[in-house]
Amino acid sequence: DIQVTQSPSxxxxxxxxxxxxxxxxxxxxxxxxxxxxxxxxxxxxxxIYRASILHTGVPxxxxxxxxxxxxxxxxxxxxxxxxxxxxxxQYDTPAMFGQGTxxxxx
Amino acid sequence: xxxxxxxxxxxxxxxxTLSLTCDAYDGSFSDYYWTWIRQPPGKGxxxxxxxxxxxxxxxxxxxxxxxxxxxxxxxxxxxxxxxxVTAADTAVYYCxxxxxSPLDYWGQGILVTVSS
Numbered sequence: 001d002i003q004v005t006q007s008p009s010x011x012x013x014x015x016x017x018x019x020x021x022x023x024x025x026x027x028x029x030x031x032x033x034x035x036x037x038x039x040x041x042x043x044x045x046x047x048i049y050r051a052s053i054l055h056t057g058v059p060x061x062x063x064x065x066x067x068x069x070x071x072x073x074x075x076x077x078x079x080x081x082x083x084x085x086x087x088x089x090q091y092d093t094p095a096m097f098g099q100g101t102x103x104x105x106x
Numbered sequence: 107x108x109x110x111x112x113x114x115x116x117x118x119x120x121x122x123t124l125s126l127t128c129d130a131y132d133g134s135f136s137d138y139y140w141t142w143i144r145q146p147p148g149k150g151x152x153x154x155x156x157x158x159x160x161x162x163x164x165x166x167x168x169x170x171x172x173x174x175x176x177x178x179x180x181x182x183x184x185x186x187x188x189x190x191v192t193a194a195d196t197a198v199y200y201c202x203x204x205x206x207s208p209l210d211y212w213g214q215g216i217l218v219t220v221s222s
Binding site: 001034036038042043044045046049050055085087089091092093094095096097098099100 | 204209210212
């Protein structure tokens with residue numbers, strides 16, 4: 001089974017900052033990787049799939065990159081609405097989520 | 107517009123069976139896999155398992171012995187059963203569209219509490 005390890009677990013940042021979150025897989029996952037944004041009391045939202053494809057309606061400040069075993073989510077200029085928890089997910093089966101990265105206000 | 111509406115019992119006693127259902131308002135129901143996910147209080151998202159229109163399933167190794175996911179294509183509906191629940195199964199449970207593909211539509215989430 002493919003494990004995914006996400007880092008950091010918490011990230012403190014200010015509006016306008018560039019933010020980077022990393023997801024590492026225990027073995028090559030052929031880009032079957034997605035990123036989600038999750039806010040308390042709401043359902044998670046899909047941001048990026050196949051490692052780098054922006055889901056419909058997602059702002060272009062979100063960017064996914066990587067291949068093989070290492071993947072990155074970058075927010076180019078953090079906005080007030082972006083303070084949330086972010087998860088990567090490898091969706092080969094059995095699927096698995098990363099542990100999550102909480103982006104909090106510095 | 108795809109909508110997922112989930113329902114089921116929100117309070118269980120230890121050893122009971124959790125039972126949740128998700129109604130999918132989606133004209134392409136049979137074209138997708140359908141997935142269950144949960145989030146225990148203060149913890150991250152956990153993938154539970156998935157099913158397709160023909161009933162082919164895949165489950166989390168850690169829950170496999172207790173989980174059953176089923177589907178009713180005539181009702182555009184899929185269900186989750188988790189047997190022998192304990193307090194550790196207390197979580198918000200979500201249904202979602204996807205599996206072997208990203209989870210692009212999610213239900214609203216339902217809190218299931220296990221308590222004696």
